[in-house]
Amino acid sequence: MALNPHLYGNGMPVAFVNEMFVLIRDGIEFEINNIHGAPGGTVKTKGRIFLSNVRMVLVADKPTQIFTAFDMPLLFVHDEKFHQPVFHCNNISGCVEPVVPYDQNRAMYPTNSFKILFKHGGCGTFVPLFFNLIKLVRQYNQQFDSGNTTHVDPLRAAQTPVDEMMNHAYVDPSDPTKIYLQQPDSEANRRDTYHS
Numbered sequence: 001m002a003l004n005p006h007l008y009g010n011g012m013p014v015a016f017v018n019e020m021f022v023l024i025r026d027g028i029e030f031e032i033n034n035i036h037g038a039p040g041g042t043v044k045t046k047g048r049i050f051l052s053n054v055r056m057v058l059v060a061d062k063p064t065q066i067f068t069a070f071d072m073p074l075l076f077v078h079d080e081k082f083h084q085p086v087f088h089c090n091n092i093s094g095c096v097e098p099v100v101p102y103d104q105n106r107a108m109y110p111t112n113s114f115k116i117l118f119k120h121g122g123c124g125t126f127v128p129l130f131f132n133l134i135k136l137v138r139q140y141n142q143q144f145d146s147g148n149t150t151h152v153d154p155l156r157a158a159q160t161p162v163d164e165m166m167n168h169a170y171v172d173p174s175d176p177t178k179i180y181l182q183q184p185d186s187e188a189n190r191r192d193t194y195h196s
Contacts, residue, residue: 002071002099003035005057013050013057013069017190022129025049025177027120030058030070034110037066049116051130053137058116072096072114074137082127091117092130122174129177 006014015021026048035043043060045067050057056077059069073096080094093116098109118126 002073004068005071007059007069011048011059011069013052013055013059013071015052015190016054019052019054019190021050021052021180022133023049023051023126023177023179025051025126027176028058029117029119031115031117032058032070033113035067035070035112043067043070049126051126051133053133056130058114070112070114071099072112073099074134075141077134080131080134082131089117089119090123090127091115092127121176123177125175125177125179129179 008014027046028049029044029046030049031042031044033042035041043066045060045062047058047060047069050059053074055074056072057069058072060067063069076097076099078095078097080092083091083093085091093114095111095113097111098106100106100109
């Protein structure tokens with residue numbers, strides 16, 4: 001995870017080299033725990049999700065000094081679950097490990113838990129794409145796993161072949177998710193590392 005990643009003025013995340021944005025989903029609410037400086041360590045806000053072949057970025061509609069956005073590398077997400085409660089809205093919960101700089105101690109960075117609530121419309125497009133993308137990223141990572149569990153590069157996921165998955169994506173008409181058919185920015189502005 002990375003708190004307050006680089007964003008353009010319109011709120012879109014600055015892409016990494018070889019990163020492909022898959023979708024954007026407006027009208028969600030999310031809750032993230034273990035945010036340093038937030039009251040009680042928890043941020044609850046409304047916003048939108050950007051999902052790519054590398055990460056999921058939760059961007060707040062009303063940024064604060066503490067929280068603008070939250071970046072979750074797909075390689076570091078675990079224990080993700082989809083919930084369909086009878087009396088509440090559908091949601092996805094899970095945990096994400098931090099992106100630790102090479103010169104930092106991992107113990108200084110806590111694991112974050114998250115919950116994404118779909119309160120405006122269906123989630124029949126978002127949920128299958130999210131879970132399929134996580135599965136593809138994990139399969140691709142296992143092929144090239146170096147056994148280095150201390151420092152795994154989250155950008156390794158950028159090499160995951162997602163084109164085939166996108167060609168067969170199901171679009172639910174009740175789901176306000178927007179799928180990217182063309183990438184939103186040029187290669188010139190892309191970053192090649194999580195840390196400056």
